[in-house]
Amino acid sequence: MIESWVIDDGSPVPVSPEVVRETLRVRVDRGRLETLLTSSSGRSLAFVTNTERAMVMLLDGAGDPGEHAVDPGAEGSSAGFVLSNGQHDEYRDEDTVPVGEAFRIVEHVVSTGSWPADARWVVDR
Secondary structure (H helix, E strand, O other): OOOOEEEOOOOOOOOOHHHHHHHHHHHHHOOOOEEEEEEOOOOEEEEEEOOOEEEEEEEOOOOOOOEEEOOOOOOOEEEEEEOOOOOEEEEEHHHOEEHHHHHHHHHHHHHHOOOOOOOOEEEOO
């Protein structure tokens, strides 16, 4: 079975790999800095950005600490990650990736169900 993904905003329509990058860009442009995608197998893909960097997490289900994309060697931290509940977060830059890379990672996960072979990530389980 091929896994399909929907944006967790009430719409039952799956988002295709061909449009997920542009969909995220439009949401960010409209000030929606957090997007949660849910798969037909019950997994979740979380994307939250400050428009320059993004946290990308892949979770196997509710309560799973998951895995997240990393940028080894990045120094410092960045603020401005605004969650849908209004919470403002700050993350170490090594625990986030540049937003363009985050778009690429999300597109690949939606397309294949797994991280890109050349992406770096950390398992938080």
